Amino acid sequence: GDSVTQMEGPVTLSEEAFLTINCTYTATGYPSLFWYVQYPGEGLQLLLKATKADDKGSNKGFEATYRKETTSFHLEKGSVQVSDSAVYFCALSAREGSNYKLTFGKGTLLTVNP
Amino acid sequence: NAGVMQNPRHLVRRRGQEARLRCSPMKGHSHVYWYRQLPEEGLKFMVYLQKENIIDESGMPKERFSAEFPKEGPSILRIQQVVRGDSAAYFCASSTGAGAEQYFGPGTRLTVT
Numbered sequence: 001g002d003s004v005t006q007m008e009g010p011v012t013l014s015e016e017a018f019l020t021i022n023c024t025y026t027a028t029g030y031p032s033l034f035w036y037v038q039y040p041g042e043g044l045q046l047l048l049k050a051t052k053a054d055d056k057g058s059n060k061g062f063e064a065t066y067r068k069e070t071t072s073f074h075l076e077k078g079s080v081q082v083s084d085s086a087v088y089f090c091a092l093s094a095r096e097g098s099n100y101k102l103t104f105g106k107g108t109l110l111t112v113n114p
Numbered sequence: 115n116a117g118v119m120q121n122p123r124h125l126v127r128r129r130g131q132e133a134r135l136r137c138s139p140m141k142g143h144s145h146v147y148w149y150r151q152l153p154e155e156g157l158k159f160m161v162y163l164q165k166e167n168i169i170d171e172s173g174m175p176k177e178r179f180s181a182e183f184p185k186e187g188p189s190i191l192r193i194q195q196v197v198r199g200d201s202a203a204y205f206c207a208s209s210t211g212a213g214a215e216q217y218f219g220p221g222t223r224l225t226v227t
Contacts, residue, residue, distance in 0.1 A: 042221075045218070093213075096170070097170065098212050099162050099170040099212070101147065101162060102149070102157070102207075103159070104156035104158070106155055106156040
């Protein structure tokens with residue numbers, strides 16, 4: 001079945017540092033790829049997405065590029081802020097019949113220190 | 115425009131009791147997904163429903179768990195005779211249709227004592 005593997009945390013950075021969180025996937029068919037963010041005590045919010053190979057999703061300074069050849073969707077940000085501290089989930093959505101369920105990685109906890 | 119609503123936010127049940135989790139989708143959304151997040155794990159798909167129909171329940175445990183999404187009112191995830199292993203965060207997501215973006219609620223954190 002489909003699966004997502006992402007870099008295990010926790011990741012601790014200083015403010016303004018560069019962030020990379022690795023994500024690779026296994027899927028039959030041609031999935032859409034997502035990054036979700038979960039702030040403490042809250043639900044998941046969609047951060048960015050890409051629906052086809054070489055697409056780059058971007059939002060709030062975060063970027064990720066859909067790499068079909070390496071089955072990867074790594075999340076990057078050039079300069080992190082304290083407010084970016086959260087858990088980040090990589091996910092894919094692939095059609096199974098009429099269901100487009102999301103398959104998630106285990107999440108990566110990011111802590112940014114001032 | 116209110117987002118996806120879930121209640122209660124926290125629920126404590128003793129072993130053997132029933133747990134009922136409610137999800138009100140965003141206005142205009144007729145598709146609901148339920149996911150479970152166990153400690154230190156990512157979210158796992160449980161069930162996908164449209165109004166009055168279960169489309170895919172392949173992620174639901176075979177026993178004790180059931181879900182519904184009636185014509186009127188919220189979607190309900192019901193867990194009968196809860197056990198400690200059911201302790202988790204349960205998230206609901208809604209969308210306007212199959213393949214459309216899923217919007218998540220804040221979750222219900224179930225603790226079984």
